[in-house]
Amino acid sequence: MSLSAQTAEEIIYKMEQNESFSSIYYEGVMSIHRGKNRPVSVKTFKVFSSGKDRTFIEFTNPADRGTKYLKIKDELWIKGPYAEEATKISGHLLRENMAGSDFSYEDALENEKLLELYEPYIEKEEIVNERNCYRIVLKSKIKNISYPKRIVWVDKEKFFPVKVELYALSGVLLKEMNVVETLDISGYTLPVKIRMENKQRIDNWTFFEMKSVKINIPLDSKLFSKQQLER
Numbered sequence: 001m002s003l004s005a006q007t008a009e010e011i012i013y014k015m016e017q018n019e020s021f022s023s024i025y026y027e028g029v030m031s032i033h034r035g036k037n038r039p040v041s042v043k044t045f046k047v048f049s050s051g052k053d054r055t056f057i058e059f060t061n062p063a064d065r066g067t068k069y070l071k072i073k074d075e076l077w078i079k080g081p082y083a084e085e086a087t088k089i090s091g092h093l094l095r096e097n098m099a100g101s102d103f104s105y106e107d108a109l110e111n112e113k114l115l116e117l118y119e120p121y122i123e124k125e126e127i128v129n130e131r132n133c134y135r136i137v138l139k140s141k142i143k144n145i146s147y148p149k150r151i152v153w154v155d156k157e158k159f160f161p162v163k164v165e166l167y168a169l170s171g172v173l174l175k176e177m178n179v180v181e182t183l184d185i186s187g188y189t190l191p192v193k194i195r196m197e198n199k200q201r202i203d204n205w206t207f208f209e210m211k212s213v214k215i216n217i218p219l220d221s222k223l224f225s226k227q228q229l230e231r
Helices: 006-018 093-094 104-109
Strands: 023-034 041-050 054-059 068-074 075-079 087-089 116-126 133-140 151-157 162-167 172-183 188-198 204-215
Touching: 006 116, 006 133, 006 151, 054 087, 093 104, 116 151, 172 204
Parallel strands: none
Antiparallel strands: 023 041, 023 204, 041 054, 054 068, 068 075, 075 087, 116 133, 133 151, 151 162, 162 172, 172 188, 188 204
């Protein structure tokens, strides 16, 4: 039984509307941790996105400089700095780790609305990461999906995801995401520091940070083209 005057569908809708700006630019940093005795891998990049269906990413750290990603709707291409042509990423490859991090390509670039994929219900209300949250369980209503079950803790005041758990069909917890810091900008509350942990490997996690964030700004449509990707 729902403990809220709002339905689970309304809460998830508000959460997604909180990220429904027309465009965004930011400089990203990923710190990738692979065990206590291994050095942390740090990757930096620039992200340009128009809505949720067009994204261009260019890596800037020395080891990956020149690597680019382009997503247009459901299609994703990658081009390495020395490759002559871009390679299309599709099918099961979308579930692979992006740039060696704990975010898959689907995690980082998904554009589907959750309500199109899942049936949600409010399980309870509780405090998580010092925030008053709705704990919402989402169960898949389609087959062949990466995470047949999700649990999302949604902030009751600002409607951003405070914590997310991602499950396999077997019920095994695969990943856990926690929002460490948010940014209030132009009426939106954006998670700008996120910790994504692989629950199937000890001490495997990625810290993701967004810097120099700008939203609802004009972006050149030429950014989102294979010509730009292959320059």
